[in-house]
Structures are given as structure tokens and as C-alpha cells.
Amino acid sequence: MTEQTFQLIAIAVYLAAMLGIGYYAYRRTTSLDGYMLAERGLRPSVAALSANAADMSGWLLMGLPGAIYAAGLVEAWIAIGLTIGAWLNWKFVAPRLRAYTEIADNAITIPSFFEKRLKDHSHLLRIAAAAVILVFFTFYVSSGMVAAGKFFESSFGWSYMSGMLLVAGITLLYTLFGGFLGATLTDVAQGLLMFVALIAVPIVVVFQLGDLGTAASTITSVNPDALNLFAGLEDKGALLWGLAIFSTAAWGLGYFGQPHIIVRFMAxxxxxxxKMGRRVSTSWMILTALGAIGTALIGIAYFSGSPARALEDPETVFLLLSQIFFHPFIGGLVLAAVLAAIMSTMSSQLVVCSSALVEDLYNIVGRKASQKAQLTLGRLGVLVIAIVAAVLALDSDSKILDLVSFAWAGFGAAFGPIVLLSLYWRRLTAAGALAGLLTGAVTVFVWGNIEALHGAMYEIVPGFLLNLLVAVVVSRMTRTHGDVDAEFTAMEREVAGERTEVPA
Structure with a gap:
């Protein structure tokens, strides 16, 4: 068999496994709560791996290695910021959000939590939050489909459309029927596959090339600053360099507001x-980030060390090293890891979009449907979002990375401060939350589309800070609902390990 045949067989095995997991989840899903939140029954290790896989997408396997290959270790600051942000998210958001969403009338989505936590009977906050989710995630899912089409186009010579439709169709199938549980279990498998691939590639290549000392010498001869985490400090000065690094590391702020990640805490x-989830998640992130960084640095030694092996596209360094140093079938599994990264993010986002359509829009503007009808509507929501995203993905020239960066900032700035204030400040009001949410979203949109501002500072920073300021000021000018205080106290006691009943 040819090398490409082995690779296609490996990818076919992977895709079949994803469909099998989706069918298993389908057999276990019988209600909307199960479809959207897996009946709040996730083990911490499952929740952690699922959150990480849903978070990282193809950036970890292609974007980060490519950036470090091209510019050196200084590009690792984004990984450092993300790791710190994820740890803080698990530490300060996860336990309180899990407790509070159940106490607040069993909220199963972020928009419904905002409404029930703040007793917003106007539904304006919930509708605004659901609208933000639908707008950003529809384009986010579309970017994943574009990435899938380009993946098959560059790896196997398929047409862009064929690759895009194949991955979109299989992701849709296991998400459509398996819901949150299907997305979560496939995320776990995909997270483990990404982990093994990122650890194995740099280790195998190092053993093939010889000792680390020789590799380090070759790397620094190609790029003297390749191993310098503080490259540019002397040229720019401490202030400008510090602002640039802070802007890069500020990606970590986005974690507090990503619906497809924090919904795992609720489950x-x-x-x-x-606590256990935090340990598993942080360990996975540190090891995979080190694997991605190591792959890029070893790639500099291998490709740049010889003109005959020059690398045209830095983002392919991980893929090419796996194809060169592994058996074609194993190399195919490494390619499958890239698909895993794309599909895990898409499936999680489809479920969150479905919940926004059904739980946060349909159920508050129309007549309350039965559990069976809501489950059907949830699946239809997944289908509708997938179709719209696929139509948008027909343009193969879409700028994937710019769109992902913009959407990450949008969610982080719109939702992040409101999530934190909801969990730690009992004086937050519905009016304050709505004003802050809209301020954060609008700031990201305006700042991100002005080149001078965007180039100076990542838009999540001003959006996050302005949201926080406006939410606090408006909340102090308005009154909280009477029931909020009792529920807030009940949440704090449950997090502390004290079981308590909320007064009726």
C-alpha cells in the first residue's frame, strides 16, 4: 500500500471511532438536560480533557509550533498566558459556577444562568447573551469547517469542498444525536490523541537526530534568539516590550467567558x-504546550539546518516531522490528531449554539414544549447552525486565525467579567450585567476593527476592563432582587462543603 493509503486508513479508523462514540451517547440521551449538560454527571478527568480539547483546536498543533518556528521562543507567551488563564478558571470559576447554576433554578446554559442568578424577568439579558453566542459561534464553527477543507486539500490533494463536507458531516452526525455527552466523550478521545501526538513527535525526532546539545547549537546558529523567551527586550525597552507581552498573554483573560469551556464546569x-479537574487540565496543558514548543524548536534544527530541507510553511512543521519520522499509519494518526483538534471545538460550539436557540430563545418567547419536543428542537438547532456555518465556509479564502482571535476576544470581554461578578459580587444587578455585556462586546468590535488600536493592544483587554467598570457602576445605581442574597449565600456554603437549602 502507498503512504497515502495508510494515512487514509488511519483517519478512517479515527472517524469511525468518533461516530461510534456519538451513537453510544445517543443511546444514553433522553432529555434536554441530558442533551445540553449530560445530566451533570461528568467525572473531573472527563470534564478537564473535554474542556481542553474543545479549547485548543488546531492552534496547538499548527499555529503555536508555526509561530515559534518562525520567531522563536518569545511566541510562547501566549501559551503561558493561556495556561495561567485556564488554571485560574478552574480554581475560581469552576466550583462556584457548578454550585450556583444548580441553586439558581438548575440553569443549564450561561444565558439562563445570568437571568436566573440576577432575577431578570424582562429576559433582555438572556436574549442579548444568546444573541452574542449565536453570532460569534456560527462564524467560529465556520472557521473550523474552512480549516478542515484546507487540511484535506493540502494533505491529500482532495478538493476543498470534499474535505470540508466530510468533516462537517461527521462532526454534525455525532453532535446531532449525541449532544453534549457525545461532544464530551469524543473530546476526551480527541484530547488524548492530541496529547500523545504532541509528546511523541519531539521525543522521537530528538532520538533520531542525536543529543539535545547538538540540536540546541543548530537552533541558535539559525536564529540566535530562538531560545530566548525575552527576545526584543533590549531593542524595545522594558515598557514597550512588557506591553507587547501582556497583550499576547492576555489571551488567558478569555477563558472566563468561553461558553463551550465553562459549560463543562456546570456538568x-x-x-x-x-479541584481534580484543575490538576488534570493544567497537567495536560503544560505537557502539550511543551510538546508543541519542542516540536517547533526541533523543527528549526532539522529543516533550517539544511538548505535541502527548507520549510515553506512554518505551520506545517508538526505535520511534516510526523510524516518523515513515523510509519505512514502512525503518521496518519498524527494527521487525525489535527482533525481531532478541529472537530472537538466545532462539536462543542454546535451544542452551545443549539442550547442558545432552544433553551434561551425558543423557551422564553414561545410555549414551553415537552422534554421530547425540546430534545428534537435541540437537534434541529444543531442542524440549522451547521448548515449556516457550512454556507459561510464555502469561501475558502476566509481568514481563520483572525476570526478565531476576534471571537475569543468577543466572548472573553462580553461574558468574562459578568461571570466573575456573578460568582463573587452579590451586588451585581441585571441592569449592570446587561450594560457591561454590551459594552464589552461593542468595545471588542470597534477596537478590533481599528488597525492602530488592534496593533497596540489585543482588544480583549479594553473590552474586559470597560465591561467590568460599567457593570459595577450601573449595578451600584440599581437595586438587586430580594432572593439573590439567599441564593448567593447558599452557593458559598455549598462550595465550602456545607449543604444548605435555599429558602422558598
């Missing part, structure tokens, strides 16, 4: 299990 069995 934990108990708030106390967030």
Missing part, C-alpha cells in the same frame, strides 16, 4: 471535583 458531578 461536573459536584463542586468539589473541580
Amino acid at each position: 461536573l458531578r459536584t463542586p468539589a471535583e473541580a
